[in-house]
Amino acid sequence: xxxxxxxxxxxxxxxxxxxxxxxxxxxxxxxxxxxxxxxxxxxxxxxxxxxxxxxxxxxxxxxxxxxxxxxxxxxxxxxxxxxxxxxxxxxxxxxxxxxxxxxxxxxxxxxxxxxxxxxxxxxxxxxxxxxxxxxxxxxxxxxxxxxxxxxxxxxxxxxxxxxxxxxxxxxxxxxxxxxxxxxxxxxxxxxxxxxxxxxxxxxxxxxxxxxxxxxxxxxxxxxxxxxxxxxxxxxxxxxxxxxxxxxxxxxxxxxxxxxxxxxxx
Amino acid sequence: xxxxxxxxxxxxxxxxxxxxxxxxxxxxxxxxxxxxxxxxxxxxxxxxxxxxxxxxxxxxxxxxxxxxxxxxxxxxxxxxxxxxxxxxxxxxxxxxxxxxxxxxxxxxxxxxxxxxxxxxxxxxxxxxxxxxxxxxxxxxxxxxxxxxxxxxxxxxxxxxxxxxxxxxxxxxxxxxxxxxxxxxxxxxxxxxxxxxxxxxxxxx
Numbered sequence: 024x025x026x027x028x029x030x031x032x033x034x035x036x037x038x039x040x041x042x043x044x045x046x047x048x049x050x051x052x053x054x055x056x057x058x059x060x061x062x063x064x065x066x067x068x069x070x071x072x073x074x075x076x077x078x079x080x081x082x083x084x085x086x087x088x089x090x091x092x093x094x095x096x097x098x099x100x101x102x103x104x105x106x107x108x109x110x111x112x113x114x115x116x117x118x119x120x121x122x123x124x125x126x127x128x129x130x131x132x133x134x135x136x137x138x139x140x141x142x143x144x145x146x147x148x149x150x151x152x153x154x155x156x157x158x159x160x161x162x163x164x165x166x167x168x169x170x171x172x173x174x175x176x177x178x179x180x181x182x183x184x185x186x187x188x189x190x191x192x193x194x195x196x197x198x199x200x201x202x203x204x205x206x207x208x209x210x211x212x213x214x215x216x217x218x219x220x221x222x223x224x225x226x227x228x229x230x231x232x233x234x235x236x237x238x239x240x241x242x243x244x245x246x247x248x249x250x251x252x253x254x255x256x257x258x259x260x261x262x263x264x265x266x267x268x269x270x271x272x273x274x275x276x277x278x279x280x281x282x283x284x285x286x287x288x
Numbered sequence: 289x290x291x292x293x294x295x296x297x298x299x300x301x302x303x304x305x306x307x308x309x310x311x312x313x314x315x316x317x318x319x320x321x322x323x324x325x326x327x328x329x330x331x332x333x334x335x336x337x338x339x340x341x342x343x344x345x346x347x348x349x350x351x352x353x354x355x356x357x358x359x360x361x362x363x364x365x366x367x368x369x370x371x372x373x374x375x376x377x378x379x380x381x382x383x384x385x386x387x388x389x390x391x392x393x394x395x396x397x398x399x400x401x402x403x404x405x406x407x408x409x410x411x412x413x414x415x416x417x418x419x420x421x422x423x424x425x426x427x428x429x430x431x432x433x434x435x436x437x438x439x440x441x442x443x444x445x446x447x448x449x450x451x452x453x454x455x456x457x458x459x460x461x462x463x464x465x466x467x468x469x470x471x472x473x474x475x476x477x478x479x480x481x482x483x484x485x486x487x488x489x490x491x492x
Contacts, residue, residue: 094366096364096366119336119374119378120334120374123370123373123374123377124370127369127370127373127428128366128369128370131366131369131421131424132366134419135419138419157438157439157440159438174435174438175435176435176436176438176439177377177380177381177384177435177436177439177441179377182377182432182435185431185435186373186428186431186432189427189428189431190419190424190428193417193418193419193424193427194419197418197419198419
């Protein structure tokens with residue numbers, strides 16, 4: 024069983040707001056090796072990805088901060104060595120070359136390094152693009168579950184992350200590496216401002232705070248039914264478009280935020 | 289038909305260029321500076337502008353690179369994966385923009401070899417690539433081709449080739465490509481996979 028209740032955890036791509044949430048949730052429970060393509064001190068200074076998105080806290084010892092380019096296998100391997108678990112938050116959206124290097128080749132490097140180092144558990148992350156503006160996306164469906172095949176079409180970001188997911192799956196199934204893939208779509212702060220009341224919410228939404236806690240549950244969860252499991256990591260909302268049931272059943276995680284005042288009169 | 293052929297500087301691409309030139313106008317491209325093929329141009333298919341220029345007036349593309357590329361062509365396994373994946377994306381999206389009708393994407397039956405040897409494996413079975421770059425590269429190309437085809441802007445036919453001279457002859461591969469360029473697609477679909485092997489456990 025790959026349950027990780029203590030020990031060393033590597034976070035890749037920790038400089039963004041998901042990294043900030045992840046650091047906040049794990050720093051008191053694990054010894055973290057916090058990495059990003061730029062120095063964490065720089066990431067901690069901002070600017071924020073969006074006006075209310077969290078910034079990563081710059082941690083002191085026993086934690087470690089390190090610059091890691093996920094497209095460089097030697098750097099990834101060195102970062103993974105000695106870790107009990109790895110969390111891959113790296114992402115690059117619009118660049119026609121780097122999107123492949125980070126989202127696809129980066130996923131390859133991380134999975135390969137985890138196999139080489141005997142890492143117990145890898146939490147991989149990516150987007151669930153609910154709407155991509157074409158008829159084969161999942162925007163017009165309801166009761167969509169965690170294991171539905173992603174249809175990224177020709178969207179560069181969605182497609183390259185999809186390739187990374189599939190590479191990770193193939194490594195997991197061939198080598199028995201335990202991979203939990205967390206999918207996200209729309210993030211927002213837990214705090215709801217008075218002017219937001221009744222303004223509605225994206226049907227696949229997660230608070231930054233719930234996002235961070237999800238990683239704690241992901242590390243602590245018991246054995247998975249198969250080496251590769253995908254999870255919708257979002258609030259259960261009354262739209263009933265996207266159902267995060269697996270996270271509740273297998274991780275024991277359920278988003279605390281229901282955002283009710285956003286869709287109530 | 290005006291046909292762009294990628295990896296024309298490989299043995300597979302060169303063979304296809306020679307065959308297709310008998311009945312079509314062929315535009316061969318590749319990453320090598322030069323190749324002994326009529327009309328060859330040095331255009332790496334990851335280069336957006338070069339590919340867009342090469343696609344002018346083209347009716348169909350034979351993307352031979354995913355079926356031809358191997359580790360000997362590149363400096364690292366990461367480069368192989370990137371080259372095959374990104375070239376397929378650049379080519380497929382540029383083909384959509386240029387109004388190209390169809391892409392024939394050459395892949396490999398190696399994607400299906402993990403199945404029990406007793407099984408007769410058709411193109412409807414799930415690909416099972418190995419966790420290494422050489423095996424993953426054609427699989428990534430297939431996923432990209434399928435996803436771009438899902439937009440309905442271009443038709444993509446993936447041909448998973450058996451081992452040439454073992455499971456299939458070079459002539460049979462050329463004939464399969466010729467057929468894939470013109471055969472009607474299954475009704476309303478823009479994506480199709482076919483196995484190309486004249487012997488063994490893999491059938492179309």
